[in-house]
C-alpha cells in the first residue's frame with residue numbers, strides 16, 4: 001500500500017497487476033462523476049476520494065443493478081467501467 005493512496009488507485013493496481021477480470025466503476029478520478037461509488041467498510045463512498053487507512057471491506061453500490069464484482073449500472077442505464 002502506498003501512503004495516501006485512494007481505494008480506486010488500489011483497485012486499478014490490482015486490475016493491472018493481478019486480476020484483469022476485476023470489474024469496478026471508474027471515470028474522472030476527482031470525485032466529480034460518481035462512477036466509482038461503492039460501499040467502503042459499510043458506508044457509501046467514492047473510491048477515488050477515499051484514502052486507504054487499513055483493512056477494507058468493499059461492496060458494490062446498492063444504487064443500481066449489479067453487473068459484476070463492484071461494477072453497477074446506474075438507474076439511468078449508464079455504466080462507467082474500469083476497462
Ligand code: FES
Pocket residue numbers: 025026027028029030031032033034035036037046047048049
Ligand atoms: S472516478 Fe469520478 S467520482 Fe470517482
